Every structure is written in structure tokens, then in C-alpha cells.
Amino acid sequence: MNEKKHNGSSHSMETDHEKDNNHEEHKSGEHDNKSGSHDEHGDHDSGGHDKHSDHDSNGHDEHADHDSGGHGGHGSGHSETDHHRMMIKDFRRRFWFSLILSIPVLALSPMFQDWLRYTLEFPGDDWVFFIFASAIYFYGGWPFLTGLVDEVKKKQPGMMTLIGLATTVAYVYSTAVFFGFPGDVLYWEMVTLIDIMLLGHWMEMKSILSASQALEKLMELMPDTAHLVTEDGETKEVKISKLKDDDVVLVKPGEKIPADGEIVDGKSYVDESMITGESKPVERKKSDNVIGGSVNGEGSVKVKISGVGDDSYLSKVVNLVQDAQKTKSRSQRLADKAHFVLTVVALTGGTLTLIAWTLAGESVAFSIERAVAVMVIACPHALGLAIPLVVSISTSISANNGLLIRNRTQFEKARNISMVVFDKTGTLTEGKFGVTGINTEDDYDEKELIRLAAAVEKESEHPIATGIVEKAKSMDLDIPDVSEFNSFKGKGIEGMADGKNIKVVSPGYLREHDIDFQKETKEEATTTVYVLIDDKLAGAISLADKIRPQSYEAIKALHKMGIKCHMLTGDNNETAKKVSEELGLDGFEAEVLPDKKQTKVKELQEKGELVAMTGDGVNDAPALAQADIGIAIGSGTDVAAETADVILVDSNPQDVVTLIRFGKATYRKMVQNLFWASAYNIVALPLAAGVLYGAGIIISPSVGAVAMSLSTIIVAINAKLLRLDKNSDDGQPQSSSANQAASA
Numbered sequence: 001m002n003e004k005k006h007n008g009s010s011h012s013m014e015t016d017h018e019k020d021n022n023h024e025e026h027k028s029g030e031h032d033n034k035s036g037s038h039d040e041h042g043d044h045d046s047g048g049h050d051k052h053s054d055h056d057s058n059g060h061d062e063h064a065d066h067d068s069g070g071h072g073g074h075g076s077g078h079s080e081t082d083h084h085r086m087m088i089k090d091f092r093r094r095f096w097f098s099l100i101l102s103i104p105v106l107a108l109s110p111m112f113q114d115w116l117r118y119t120l121e122f123p124g125d126d127w128v129f130f131i132f133a134s135a136i137y138f139y140g141g142w143p144f145l146t147g148l149v150d151e152v153k154k155k156q157p158g159m160m161t162l163i164g165l166a167t168t169v170a171y172v173y174s175t176a177v178f179f180g181f182p183g184d185v186l187y188w189e190m191v192t193l194i195d196i197m198l199l200g201h202w203m204e205m206k207s208i209l210s211a212s213q214a215l216e217k218l219m220e221l222m223p224d225t226a227h228l229v230t231e232d233g234e235t236k237e238v239k240i241s242k243l244k245d246d247d248v249v250l251v252k253p254g255e256k257i258p259a260d261g262e263i264v265d266g267k268s269y270v271d272e273s274m275i276t277g278e279s280k281p282v283e284r285k286k287s288d289n290v291i292g293g294s295v296n297g298e299g300s301v302k303v304k305i306s307g308v309g310d311d312s313y314l315s316k317v318v319n320l321v322q323d324a325q326k327t328k329s330r331s332q333r334l335a336d337k338a339h340f341v342l343t344v345v346a347l348t349g350g351t352l353t354l355i356a357w358t359l360a361g362e363s364v365a366f367s368i369e370r371a372v373a374v375m376v377i378a379c380p381h382a383l384g385l386a387i388p389l390v391v392s393i394s395t396s397i398s399a400n401n402g403l404l405i406r407n408r409t410q411f412e413k414a415r416n417i418s419m420v421v422f423d424k425t426g427t428l429t430e431g432k433f434g435v436t437g438i439n440t441e442d443d444y445d446e447k448e449l450i451r452l453a454a455a456v457e458k459e460s461e462h463p464i465a466t467g468i469v470e471k472a473k474s475m476d477l478d479i480p481d482v483s484e485f486n487s488f489k490g491k492g493i494e495g496m497a498d499g500k501n502i503k504v505v506s507p508g509y510l511r512e513h514d515i516d517f518q519k520e521t522k523e524e525a526t527t528t529v530y531v532l533i534d535d536k537l538a539g540a541i542s543l544a545d546k547i548r549p550q551s552y553e554a555i556k557a558l559h560k561m562g563i564k565c566h567m568l569t570g571d572n573n574e575t576a577k578k579v580s581e582e583l584g585l586d587g588f589e590a591e592v593l594p595d596k597k598q599t600k601v602k603e604l605q606e607k608g609e610l611v612a613m614t615g616d617g618v619n620d621a622p623a624l625a626q627a628d629i630g631i632a633i634g635s636g637t638d639v640a641a642e643t644a645d646v647i648l649v650d651s652n653p654q655d656v657v658t659l660i661r662f663g664k665a666t667y668r669k670m671v672q673n674l675f676w677a678s679a680y681n682i683v684a685l686p687l688a689a690g691v692l693y694g695a696g697i698i699i700s701p702s703v704g705a706v707a708m709s710l711s712t713i714i715v716a717i718n719a720k721l722l723r724l725d726k727n728s729d730d731g732q733p734q735s736s737s738a739n740q741a742a743s744a
């Protein structure tokens with residue numbers, strides 16, 4: 001055999017019945033905004049907006065699925081989490097096997113013997129050298145070899161192609177030398193490259209798994225059993241899988257709520273921190289909704305189940321987040337292109353390096369070593385992880401804090417938002433209207449006016465409707481049934497009650513129909529609706545809505561960030577002006593119908609503003625679709641706000657601030673990762689090619705593998721350092737000092 005050798009190397013009604021308007025169906029990613037369904041307030045079209053047209057439903061497929069240890073996309077979910085666990089075991093097993101066999105390979109390497117000045121020879125040592133190196137190539141290198149085949153079949157060359165090709169070239173050449181071809185074997189470079197790549201992939205999979213487990217932990221919030229209340233009033237313990245809608249369960253102090261539902265008896269404080277990010281326990285009483293997985297406080301409550309299995313809030317969140325993680329944003333597509341270009345550069349560079357050194361008269365072994373080093377160092381594996389890993393982690397973190405990202409492309413625009421447009425009722429205000437005044441005409445008294453108004457309003461879910469109905473109940477009035485219910489888009493509702501036609505309408509409706517009414521002077525931010533009985537003005541009902549305490553803080557924080565704040569509302573001008581002045585808004589538009597909000601947003605965009613619109617996920621659908629970022633606020637457990645790019649579980653304006661800050665922090669992480677993923681190439685690539693060979697500076701394939709693996713691990717660790725801190729004094733999501741150092 002050849003000798004082993006190596007030579008080194010709002011209801012003013014215009015506000016306010018708008019809240020009942022227009023249940024839009026809207027396909028995510030298309031935003032045709034064609035009205036697909038209707039409620040009592042009729043349909044409306046909403047104008048096209050194609051901001052979502054570039055959605056890509058494909059997963060992060062930069063890594064082909066490798067049957068025997070290779071790895072696929074980095075999405076979350078049970079199957080993918082199990083897949084990652086399997087790959088961790090596989091890479092770990094292959095790594096230790098290869099590492100153990102590498103010891104004799106290195107010990108028998110002439111280079112190591114020269115370095116350490118020892119001699120190791122025994123009968124058959126050549127064959128031990130060859131067999132152990134071959135075992136490492138075929139078993140340890142198998143994930144890269146199968147990955148190479150998969151990527152070639154898909155015509156998507158990437159990291160597996162480069163590593164598989166590099167190790168194969170080294171192995172084939174060395175084996176040829178072993179069997180008599182003149183040259184120097186490269187077995188030790190090959191086995192150390194495989195060892196380092198297996199270790200790098202093992203560490204990478206562990207980092208990815210921790211990101212994937214964030215959603216898994218959400219599902220683990222659900223208890224295993226529940227106390228089902230039977231028909232005879234007794235309770236029995238059952239598995240939560242046996243629960244169904246309309247079942248009533250007893251939740252004792254300190255227990256987890258077993259499913260979504262409505263409290264039908266009792267009150268307590270509920271800890272929702274693991275679901276919505278709200279740090280303080282929230283008071284929940286009869287008729288309030290609760291979320292499965294949240295922790296009951298010191299009171300016992302009975303909950304009527306309204307969401308189990310796939311219909312539960314947590315299941316919807318998990319599915320939504322998985323979809324968002326699999327959606328490629330503009331940044332991801334840019335990284336994918338860079339990934340492909342770098343792969344081509346690596347293959348081309350490796351080939352040119354081989355040719356150049358061969359023509360320069362160097363040995364074939366040296367030339368191959370340089371080519372292999374170039375391909376390994378130029379391998380774009382870290383670049384392939386740089387964006388997807390940040391996407392996966394940021395989407396999971398935001399979901400755990402009640403910020404549900406549906407559209408990654410639009411979310412990435414958050415860092416550039418110049419104006420936030422708020423709806424008033426239920427967003428800047430609490431949306432809980434109380435009757436503050438009742439004025440009647442001569443023929444009616446207050447009780448009759450409220451009784452008849454409540455008859456039609458009980459068909460509506462708008463906050464003003466709730467306020468009027470609650471007033472009727474507090475007066476112990478018998479609310480009659482209503483028939484022939486109808487609505488006037490953004491202007492009011494009507495129905496037949498006690499044989500009379502009852503209308504509850506806005507000032508705009510009265511003006512439109514030339515009905516005289518006395519305009520009251522409003523000393524506070526009140527909303528007034530008018531009651532018509534058989535088309536004759538019977539009286540007016542005034543209601544007040546309080547501004548949320550968080551609204552003051554949110555507007556102040558946004559202004560501090562240089563972001564303008566605007567309000568669009570269907571409420572009357574006096575009320576809108578009062579709210580705007582109290583909050584210090586930069587502008588407002590009053591008496592805007594729901595279908596006109598979209599036009600107003602478009603006008604702001606034409607003035608050069610990058611607009612985030614916050615409002616009801618259903619009724620403000622056209623405006624949400626038109627905005628650069630549509631934010632459905634106060635959706636609670638309804639995560640199906642189709643036109644929204646981001647859904648805020650709580651009705652807290654401060655979450656808008658948190659969202660923008662988190663968007664900026666996420667972008668910074670992406671930039672940092674792109675730096676770590678590619679910067680080392682700028683330095684190491686020329687050195688690997690041998691540019692400074694004359695000065696005695698050169699990088700071997702194994703050193704290149706270490707550098708490439710370190711780059712990948714740094715990218716994974718840096719992504720995991722992303723944090724969202726709602727209580728940060730400076731508003732910036734906090735992370736560790738290591739992260740800050742990396743940013744610097």
C-alpha cells in the first residue's frame with residue numbers, strides 16, 4: 001500500500017353602531033376585501049389592498065428534510081418538535097461514534113505524529129486507518145450525503161451539498177491514494193470536519209428545539225382533569241378530553257381553568273400571565289369569559305364551557321403561530337436569495353481554488369485541501385438560520401404575551417411606523433357605556449323610552465346597546481320582544497315592538513331625514529342616540545364612556561418615540577374633540593362611517609405616513625386591511641380577525657407600544673444574526689483559499705469547520721436572547737449583557 005503521507009495544511013350611532021357593522025370574511029394573504037358575510041347592519045365592500053399578496057405559505061425549506069439525520073424546516077409544532085428530538089438523538093449518536101473512531105485516525109495520521117514527535121506503527125495500521133476513516137465517512141457523514149442527494153434532486157443546493165461534496169472529495173481522493181494513486185491522504189481533515197459538523201448540528205438542533213417548545217409549553221398549561229358539575233348538582237372528576245360545549249365545571253381556588261368558557265357562578269381573580277402576558281391577576285365575575293389554562297385565584301367559580309379541543313383559545317393560538325412561522329417575510333426571502341448566492345459562490349470558489357493551486361504547481365492533496373476549506377467556510381448554514389430562528393422565537397414570545405402575529409411581512413414594518421390611527425370606542429375608551437341622561441318629548445316618559453329602546457338594542461352587541469339594556473334592567477322594566485329587526489349602516493337600528501316601529505339612531509340619521517332635534521351642550525365626552533317611535537322623535541338618551549388609563553400612557557410613549565397619534569371615530573365631533581384634547585392626540589376625524597375609515601387611512605398614507613391602524617377586528621376590517629399594519633385590539637379569545645396583521649388579546653392601547661418596540665427589537669436581532677452569519681466569511685474565505693499562504697497564514701478545512709459551526713451556534717444563541725419586557729423603563733425589550741455586547 002502507498003505510504004500514508006501529508007504535507008500539511010363609537011354610537012353617536014355613527015361611531016357606535018359601527019361596532020355591529022360588517023362581519024367581513026377575509027382571506028389572509030389576499031386582502032381582496034370583498035364582503036363575504038353580513039350581520040344586522042348589512043354588507044359593505046372594502047376596496048382592495050394587496051399588502052399581503054406576497055405571503056408565501058411554504059415553510060422555511062432552506063434545509064431539505066433528510067431522512068437519516070438531516071434536518072428540515074424550523075417551524076414549531078408537535079410533529080416538528082418530535083422530529084427535532086429525533087434529530088438531536090441521531091446527531092448525538094453519530095457524533096460520539098465518529099469522535100471515538102477519530103482518535104485512532106488522528107493518532108495514525110503522519111501529521112499528528114510529526115507535530116507531537118512520536119511514531120505509531122503496527123502491522124495493519126494502514127488498514128485500521130482506512131477502515132476507521134471509512135466508517136466515519138459513511139456513518140458520521142451519512143446525514144450530509146443524503147442531504148446532498150435531496151438538495152440536488154430539488155435543485156436547491158445548500159449547506160448539505162457543500163459539506164457532502166467536501167467530505168466526498170476528500171474521502172475519494174484519500175482512498176485513491178491509499179490504494180496506490182500518488183499523493184497525500186486527507187483522512188484526518190475529513191474526519192475532523194465531520195466531527196465538528198455533527199457537533200454543530202447537534203447544538204443547533206437543541207437551540208431550535210427550545211424555540212419550538214415555547215408553543216408546546218402553552219398547550220401544557222391545560223390541566224389533565226376537571227370537576228364536571230352533573231345535573232343533580234354534584235361534581236365528578238373527568239378528563240378534559242371528555243368535556244364538551246355547554247358543560248359546567250367547578251374550578252376550585254388555585255386550580256387551572258380546564259377550558260374556555262363563561263363564568264356562570266362566583267367570582268375570583270385569575271392569573272392569565274402565561275397566556276396574555278398580563279402580570280397582575282385579573283378580576284373575573286359572572287358573565288365574564290375565562291381562558292383555559294389560566295390559574296384561578298382564591299375564589300371558586302363555575303364555568304360554562306364554550307371552547308374545547310381545536311376550538312379552544314390555546315389551540316387557535318398555536319395554529320396561528322405555526323402559520324406565521326411558516327410564512328416567509330420579505331427579510332426571509334432576501335436571506336434565502338443570499339443563501340443561494342453564497343452556495344454558488346462556495347461551489348465556484350472551491351472549483352477555482354482547486355484549479356488555481358493545481359496550475360500553480362502545488363500538489364493535488366494541497367489543492368484539494370484548499371478547495372475543501374473554501375467550500376466549508378463559505379457554507380451558508382448560519383445564514384439559513386439567521387432569520388427563521390428569530391422568526392420562530394419572536395412569534396412564540398409575542399404569542400405568550402398576548403400579541404398574535406398573523407403576517408410577518410407587515411409586522412417587520414413596525415419599526416418604521418410613523419403614525420398610529422386609533423378607533424375610539426373600546427380602544428382608547430373602555431367601551432362600557434352608562435346612561436347619564438334621558439330627555440323625552442311630551443308624549444313619553446323615561447321608563448317607556450328606555451323600555452322600547454332596549455327592545456331593539458338587545459339584538460345588538462355594541463357597548464351602547466349594552467348600556468341601554470343594562471339601564472332598562474336596573475329600572476326593573478319588562479323589555480318586549482322585537483321583530484323585523486333591521487339596521488342602517490353606521491347610523492342606527494330599528495325593529496317592531498308592542499306593535500310600534502322603534503328606531504334608535506344617530507344625529508346623522510336625523511339630519512339626513514330633516515328631523516329637528518335640539519343639540520345639547522356636552523360638558524363631558526358623552527354620546528347621544530335618538531329614539532323614534534313610528535318615525536316621530538320620542539326622546540334622546542345620553543351615555544358616557546371613560547378613557548382608559550392606559551391610553552394616556554400609550555399616547556405619551558408613542559410621542560416619545562416620534563410617532564404621531566390620530567383617531568378615527570363615528571362619534572360626534574364634540575365627543576371626539578374632548579377625547580382628542582384630553583389625550584393630546586395629533587388629530588382626529590369624527591362622524592366617520594366604518595366603510596369610510598379605509599378612505600381616511602389611505603389619505604394619510606398618500607401624505608407619506610406609514611400607518612398602523614388599531615380597531616375592532618371585524619367592524620374596522622377595511623381600514624385594518626388598508627393600513628400598513630392592521631392591529632385588531634380587544635379581540636379576546638377570538639383569534640380569527642382575518643384582516644388583521646396582528647391581534648392583541650387585551651383591549652390595552654399600551655400593547656400597541658409594546659408591539660412596535662418588539663418589532664424594532666426583532667429587526668435588530670435579524671441584523672445581528674445576518675452579521676454573525678456572514679461577516680466571518682469576509683475574513684476567513686480568502687485565508688482558506690490561500691491568499692496569504694506565502695506569509696505562512698492558511699486555514700485548514702477543520703479550522704474552517706470550527707469557524708462555520710461557531711457562527712451557526714452564535715446565531716442560535718443570539719436569537720434565543722430576544723426578550724419582550726412590557727415593563728421596561730426605556731421601552732426597549734431587554735436582554736442579557738451578552739446580547740447587548742453582540743449588538744455593539
